[in-house]
Amino acid sequence: MNNQRRKKLTQAYEYIQKAYSLIDEAMSEEEDAMNNLPESLQDTERYYEMEECVSSLSSALEALDDADVDQYLSEYRLPTAEEKAADKQAKLEQEKEGDPAQPKILLLK
Secondary structure, three states, X not given: OOHHHHHHHHHHHHHHHHHHHHHHHHHHHXXXXXXXXXXXXXXOHHHHHHHHHHHHHHHHHHHHHHHOHHHHHOOOOOOOHHHHHHHHXXXXXXXXXXXXXXXXXXXXX
16 A cells, blocks of 8 residues: 555544544533433433433444454554654663663673
């Protein structure tokens, strides 16, 4: 796969991750609003609509989880900026610690 198509898949992956985050945030906010309704409104149409909304958003998140986007796109997409930074940090930490497979040689005077 060429880099142009990899970039498209990377962009799609980032959009999916952002969509997941936005849906999760909206669901949490709606759930909080629903749970904070006064008792007098908890057996109303409004409450049941909010409950249905939370259920639908939860189903959307489950569908994204079930799609396992990471598994399908990870092989073809380019790493994200965050992944590149994490890899770079891990390599720096490895260099600081040294390679445990390399024996240490102490020079005595």
